[in-house]
Amino acid sequence: MNEQTAPGRVGDVRRRNLSLVLDSIARTGEGKPSRAQLAAGTGLTKAAVSSLVADLVESGLVSEVGLYRDGERGRPGQGLELSARRGVVGMEINVDYLAVGLVDLGGNLRFHSTVESRNRGLAPEKVMERLGGLADEAIAAAAAADISILGGGLAVPGLVDEQRNLVLSAPNLHWEHEALNPQDLLEGAPLGVRLSNEANSAALGELWYGAGRPDFLYVSGEVGVGGGVIIGSELYTGPGGSAGELGHIVVHPDGPACSCGGAGCLETFAGQEAIFEAAGIPEGSLGGRTELLLAALVAREPRATRAVHDAGRYLGVALASSARLMDIEAVVLGGHFAVLAEWLRPALLSSLERYAPGLLDPGNLTVSALEHSGTLLGAAGQVIRSVIESPFEFLLASKLA
C-alpha cells in the first residue's frame, strides 16, 4: 500500500507555503505579481507572504523588479518574478543530433545550439564527449549573460534509471544498460544533472511551456514512436517507468512482427522507417528522406500519400484505444508527426471517428507548439520544477553556502 510514512511537522507548513508562493509567481508569467496580489491569490495573509517572499528573495530565486502601478490610487507594489539570473541547462542526445539550451527560471530559452551527430551505435563516452563541448558553449553563454547555472537536464531516447544515471535501453542508439555520468557535463552545478526520457521531457515541455493542459497525451514521432502521459499536470511513468510506449500498442492482431518482439505494433505502421519504406523513399540521411517524403506528398504521389494515410489511420486506432483506457481528452503531436500533420491529420481524425466516435474533440488534437526546443525545455524544466516544488531544500543549501 501507500507509504506516506512522513509525519507532519510544524515546519512543513512553511515548506508548503514557500512552494505555493513560488509557484504562484511562476504561473503569473509576465504578470510579475506584488506581495499583496500573491496574498489574495494564495489565500495567505500579507504578513505570511512578506515573510515567505523575504526568504525567496534572499536565496536569489526571486527578484524584485521595480514598482508596479495600476493607474489606481494607493501605494504601488513591488513586482516579483523568478530570477532571470538563475538558469538550468537543457541537453538532448538523439539519434541524429545533439542539442543544448540555457533556460532561465522563468522558462525563457536564453541560448540554444544544435549540431548534427550520427549517434547510432556510437559509444556513450564518445557521445558524452561531444555533448560536453556543446555544454561548454551554454556555460559560456551563461557567464556572458551573468546567469548562474543551478543544474541541468539531459534527455535521451530510451528508458532511463534516473537515480543511478543509467540508460537501461535505447534501442535506436543501440545502447543497452549504459552508465552515463551527466554530472560531469556541468561541474559545480548545485542541483546536478537529471537524466530523463526524451518523449517524457517533450511532454513536460508542452505542459509547462507549450500547449499545456492538466491531462493530455504527447505523441513523439522520432525514429521510434514514443509518448508521454500527463495526468493531473504530472508525468505518469508507471511503476516500472516505461509508461507511454504508444509505439507498441497493438493496432492489428495479424500485423507484422515488431522489433520489440511483439506483433502488429503501431510502430510497424507509423514509425519513421515504416513510413519511408511504405512510401518508397530510398535509404539515406534522415533529413534527406524527410524532404523527399514531403516533396512526394506535395506532388500527391499515391504511394507516399497512402503511406502517410495508413500511418494516420493506425495512429487513430492507437489513440482511440488510449482514449478509452485513460479517458484522454487531448493529444499533442510532436516530432515527425508534427512535420507530417497536414497530411496525417485527416486520416487520423476519420480513424478516430470510426473507432471511438465523439470521444476526442478534433480541436483537442493539436501539434506541438514548441517544435525542436520542447525536449530541451522539458529536460531543463524538470530541474526548475523541482526547485519550485521544494524551495525549502534549496534555501537550506544556499544558506549553508
Added chain:
Amino acid sequence: MNEQTAPGRVGDVRRRNLSLVLDSIARTGEGKPSRAQLAAGTGLTKAAVSSLVADLVESGLVSEVGLYRDGERGRPGQGLELSARRGVVGMEINVDYLAVGLVDLGGNLRFHSTVESRNRGLAPEKVMERLGGLADEAIAAAAAADISILGGGLAVPGLVDEQRNLVLSAPNLHWEHEALNPQDLLEGAPLGVRLSNEANSAALGELWYGAGRPDFLYVSGEVGVGGGVIIGSELYTGPGGSAGELGHIVVHPDGPACSCGGAGCLETFAGQEAIFEAAGIPEGSLGGRTELLLAALVAREPRATRAVHDAGRYLGVALASSARLMDIEAVVLGGHFAVLAEWLRPALLSSLERYAPGLLDPGNLTVSALEHSGTLLGAAGQVIRSVIESPFEFLLASKLA
C-alpha cells in the same frame, strides 16, 4: 494548470497527522497497535500520538481493545483498532441482481444480502424502491449488532456524476441521464451515500481488501467489459471520469461494429453476449447460460472452447496494449472472467506473450480474491477511506453533535 491553491495553515499539520495515525491503525489490520508502536511506525513522538489518539477515541472512530502483551517486560500497551461499532452500507445495482452489505470500519463484512432482480429497462425509481427494502435489512442488522451507520456507497454499472447523484449513462440498464436519490436509502447517516461505478468500486475493493497492489488494472467481465485503473494506490478516473473502459479498446481494426458506435472493440469479442453467442449458448437467464457454458467447457465442446479461447486471445491484445501505454504490471480478473479463468487463462497468456513478450509476469495475472463482495466492499470502502483520509472534518462534525 494545477490548482493547489490551498495555503498551508498551522492546523493542517494536525489534519495530516490525524489521518496518518488513523491510516496506520487501519493498515496494521489484526495487529491492534499501541500508541508506542504507532509512534515508532509513523515517526511522530509518543506525546503527539497520545494527543492524536485521544481525539480519535473521543470521536468514536478508534477503540481501545484491552491490554496488549508481548511476553516481554515493561508496561503493556493499550491495543487500538478502528471501531467495530461504526459501519458503512455498501450497495450494488447490477443488471440481474441487487445487493447490500454492512461493512465495519475495519473492513469486515458484517452482513450481506443479495436478491435476483431483472433491472434492465426498469425505471430507476422502481429499482431504488427495491433496493430500499434491502437497505432496511442492513439497517436492522446494524441495529442488532449495535453498529452505528456513518454512510453508504452505491455502485451502478455505468458512468456516474458523483457530485450530482446522476447516472449519466448505464447502457446495460438502458438508463440515460437518470437522477438517483441515494441519500434516501439511509436517512440520517452523517456521511450520506456516495454513488460510484461498479467496475471502479470492485477495483477499489481489491485494492483495500483483496489482491491489493499500488498499481494494477482490474478487469470486470460483467454484461459489459469494464475496468478500473489503480495508480499509486488511487483510482484513476481521468478528466472526464470514464477511464478504464477496457471493453472498447480496439483489438481488431477490421472487427465488427460495436454498440458504442466504434468497431473492433474488445467487448465484441469478449463480452458476455459475444461469448455466449460464439459458443452457441441459446438465449435465457444469465445464470442458466453461464451454467450451460461451463458444462460445455467441461465437456470440451469445440465451439465453446473456441469462443472462450478467442475471448482470451483478444483480452490479451487489450492487456498488451494497456500494459504498453500505462506500464501496467499486474492485472486482476473479476466477474465473468473470474468464473471462466480456468479456460481463459491459457489463451490470454499466450496472447500476451505474442503481443507484449516478457512485459507482464503471469504470476501477476490473478483472479479476484473477493468474488461477489468485491463491489460492495469497494463501494462502502470509499466512504471509509474518506474518513481515514480526512478524519478532522469528521471530528468536527461529531463534536458539534
Added chain:
DNA sequence: CCAATTAGTTTTCAATCTGAACTATATGGT
C-alpha cells in the same frame, strides 16, 4: 520487593500562521 523495562503523560519550547494595528507611498480633489 526492587531493578529494569516499556507505555503513556506532562511540561517547556520553537516554529509558524492569523489578525489587527501600524507605517509607507501613491492619487485625486479642493
Added chain:
DNA sequence: ACCATATAGTTCAGATTGAAAACTAATTGG
C-alpha cells in the same frame, strides 16, 4: 499645497501544534 483615500507592506501579540525531555504508570524477573 494639502489632505482624504486607497493600497502595499511590516510589526507584534496570540493561537496551534509537534519535538524533546522529564516524569508517572504498569509490568516482569530475579
